[in-house]
Amino acid sequence: xxSGRGARSGRVPDAAVRRLPVYLRVLEDLRQREIDIVSSxxxxxxxxxxxxxIRKDLTYFGAFGTRGVxxxxxxxxxxxxxxxxxxxxxxxxxxxxxxxxxxLARYNILRHRDVRIVxxxxxxxxxxxxxxxxxxxxxxxxxxxxxxxxxxxxxxITVPAEAAQEMASRLVQVGVEAILNFSPTQLRVPPxxxxxxxxxxxxxxxLAYYVSAGRRQEDMGSTRG
Amino acid sequence: xxSGRGARSGRVPDAAVRRLPVYLRVLEDLRQREIDIVSSxxxxxxxxxxxxxIRKDLTYFGAFGTRGVxxxxxxxxxxxxxxxxxxxxxxxxxxxxxxxxxxLARYNILRHRDVRIVxxxxxxxxxxxxxxxxxxxxxxxxxxxxxxxxxxxxxxITVPAEAAQEMASRLVQVGVEAILNFSPTQLRVPPxxxxxxxxxxxxxxxLAYYVSAGRRQEDMGSTRG
DNA sequence: AATTGTGAAACACTTCACAGCC
DNA sequence: GGCTGTGAAGTGTTTCACAATT
Numbered sequence: 281x282x283s284g285r286g287a288r289s290g291r292v293p294d295a296a297v298r299r300l301p302v303y304l305r306v307l308e309d310l311r312q313r314e315i316d317i318v319s320s321x322x323x324x325x326x327x328x329x330x331x332x333x334i335r336k337d338l339t340y341f342g343a344f345g346t347r348g349v350x351x352x353x354x355x356x357x358x359x360x361x362x363x364x365x366x367x368x369x370x371x372x373x374x375x376x377x378x379x380x381x382x383x384l385a386r387y388n389i390l391r392h393r394d395v396r397i398v399x400x401x402x403x404x405x406x407x408x409x410x411x412x413x414x415x416x417x418x419x420x421x422x423x424x425x426x427x428x429x430x431x432x433x434x435x436x437i438t439v440p441a442e443a444a445q446e447m448a449s450r451l452v453q454v455g456v457e458a459i460l461n462f463s464p465t466q467l468r469v470p471p472x473x474x475x476x477x478x479x480x481x482x483x484x485x486x487l488a489y490y491v492s493a494g495r496r497q498e499d500m501g502s503t504r505g
Numbered sequence: 506x507x508s509g510r511g512a513r514s515g516r517v518p519d520a521a522v523r524r525l526p527v528y529l530r531v532l533e534d535l536r537q538r539e540i541d542i543v544s545s546x547x548x549x550x551x552x553x554x555x556x557x558x559i560r561k562d563l564t565y566f567g568a569f570g571t572r573g574v575x576x577x578x579x580x581x582x583x584x585x586x587x588x589x590x591x592x593x594x595x596x597x598x599x600x601x602x603x604x605x606x607x608x609l610a611r612y613n614i615l616r617h618r619d620v621r622i623v624x625x626x627x628x629x630x631x632x633x634x635x636x637x638x639x640x641x642x643x644x645x646x647x648x649x650x651x652x653x654x655x656x657x658x659x660x661x662i663t664v665p666a667e668a669a670q671e672m673a674s675r676l677v678q679v680g681v682e683a684i685l686n687f688s689p690t691q692l693r694v695p696p697x698x699x700x701x702x703x704x705x706x707x708x709x710x711x712l713a714y715y716v717s718a719g720r721r722q723e724d725m726g727s728t729r730g
Numbered sequence: 731a732a733t734t735g736t737g738a739a740a741c742a743c744t745t746c747a748c749a750g751c752c
Numbered sequence: 753g754g755c756t757g758t759g760a761a762g763t764g765t766t767t768c769a770c771a772a773t774t
Contacts, residue, residue, distance in 0.1 A: 327691055335736085348774040387705060518742070
């Protein structure tokens, strides 16, 4: 499942915001390969979105390209970083250091310097005091101290469903405004707090629809593609 | 990032299909607690979607409720399983047994009996021959044999970006029709194959927009909520 | 000649409002 | 009276088509 909710400025489609990091990923890759200019058509090829959509998405924030030429990869990636708020390091909390949480922490800490997991919280006394890639695992009791101290505004929740609501409430209490929720439960948060849900079971189950839909269509003798 | 693509029957909104497993999760929970009847309003409360949306989503597939009463949790959950193709066990492959793949495999194997990871593939010789929760890790070379043998039609890809396209192509070659892609790359697949992308870096980065958007609005003196 | 930026049209999805049924 | 099912209205998003610019 996936659904966002919370304060929205109104003008910029949510769907567009969610595509920006995809453009950024491609732009960074191009930059690294010293490709200075890219067209919306080329970005389309590399992202899977249409070139019109890419151009329109970008114009919600300004005019970044040069007609007849394209976009400078350096300029555009800097602009996108700024729009996303990634022009400075964004500290984040991870709550739940199970398999999934650990995988996320490793992945994030090693790869990126923009959104940075600076606090990992878990209730398991066996885990508290250990660390993941140099970031110490703290007791959840420390959350109220560490989150404000580190200026943390976003959090990733990977605790079991039963514990998720309490953690969310406590995080919001101390200033968290955006939550990436991997627990299979609907979090209740005050207005103004943005929640993005990713439930892996639900992803797998909805995928099943498309394989069985394929089967059904075959049974009916229709063609696909 | 998230985007589906591939064969669609046309009539049923993608967005609706993606909500069905959420309804199913709640229905299963209610059933377990021996609650026999539920209204769309109550489902709305528990899922975060509106009651009208829930009713409309369900009517794409038929009329499952009783006016003035509600929906029988047992009947509806059985119907939803059938619609999703979960009325029989759905075998799936997992390609990539790194941190994320291992977390997913554990989670899935322990919790669910509907979509079932029956084959785990990895190239690391240190991992091949070991197992995760009883499911053996095989060499990717075995993929062409095992996928058809086990009737696998869906796969989860958690390999690095460089290897993802090759794995996807090989999976499709031997009959995979739906892919859950965690690698940060755009997979090229033939028409009729459904790809759902989840890129965790991109989720974190788009989340950053909402915390910094909040900051920007505050700076402008507007209220939120 | 090429490619962006953008109103307008088309399409998709959600919400409204109420008829229909228990 | 209460709740589902559903056309119609409303909103959001994507695509079209072309003028503007280099």
